Amino acid sequence: MTQELEMDSVIRQRIRGLRLALGWSLDNLAARCGLSPSTLSRIETGHRRIALDQLVPIARALGTTLDALVESGSDEDVVIRPQAGHSQGLTAWILSSEDGLHGKTVAKMRITPERPNGVEQRSIHAGRDWFTVLSGIAKLELGERTILVHPGEVAEFSTMVPHFIGAHEGPVEILTIFNHDGGRAHLHAGDHAVGQAAH
Structure with a gap:
C-alpha cells in the first residue's frame, strides 16, 4: 500500500512539474485535456483519486505518454554497477x-x-x-x-x-x-x- 501511495505521489509531482515547465496555469492545462481546473488542482494536490481515464488526456496534453507518466521512480535503473x-x-x-x-x-x-x-x-x-x-x-x-x-x-x-x-x-x-x-x-x-x- 505504501508503495502505491508513493507512486501516486510521483505521478502527481510529474503532472505538476511538466505543467509548470511548460509555463501553463491549471486553466491552460484544463483547456487542453478537457478536465476542469478544479479537478486538475485536486489531482495535483492529492485531494482527488487519480483515474486512468483522466491520466490519458493529461499525458497527451503535456506532450508525454501514459507509460512515461506512470513509470517506476525506483533507483534500480539509475545506478549501473558494471562488471x-x-x-x-x-x-x-x-x-x-x-x-x-x-x-x-x-x-x-x-x-x-x-x-x-x-x-x-x-x-x-x-x-x-x-x-x-x-x-x-x-x-x-x-x-x-x-x-x-x-x-x-x-x-x-x-x-x-x-x-x-x-x-x-x-x-x-x-x-x-x-x-x-x-x-x-x-x-x-x-x-x-x-x-x-x-x-
Whole structure:
C-alpha cells in the first residue's frame, strides 16, 4: 500500500512539474485535456483519486505518454554497477543499460600492449565510433593510417573504414560510445569474455 501511495505521489509531482515547465496555469492545462481546473488542482494536490481515464488526456496534453507518466521512480535503473569483462590485453566495463541511450552502448576500456594486433583484428561495421582518452595514449589504426590519440583528445570516425584501437607504449584507458553494430563488433565478436560483461 505504501508503495502505491508513493507512486501516486510521483505521478502527481510529474503532472505538476511538466505543467509548470511548460509555463501553463491549471486553466491552460484544463483547456487542453478537457478536465476542469478544479479537478486538475485536486489531482495535483492529492485531494482527488487519480483515474486512468483522466491520466490519458493529461499525458497527451503535456506532450508525454501514459507509460512515461506512470513509470517506476525506483533507483534500480539509475545506478549501473558494471562488471569487468576480460580478453587478452583488454578489459571493458559496460556503462549503459541495454534500453538506454537510443541503442548506443557506453563503455570504459583499458587496453594494454598485449592486445592482439593485426589486419585480422580490424573491424568494419555500419555507423560511427567515438572515444576519448582518459589516460595513456591510444593507437587508432584507421585504414592505412595510424593515429595517436592523447589524453583529453577525442576520435570520431566512420566505421566503414577498417579500424582497430590499441595501446601505444603502455596501458591506455578510453571512454567510448558504440552504436548497436559497433558494440557487437568490439565487445562481442572476437572478445567473448568482454561480451559477457555486457549482459
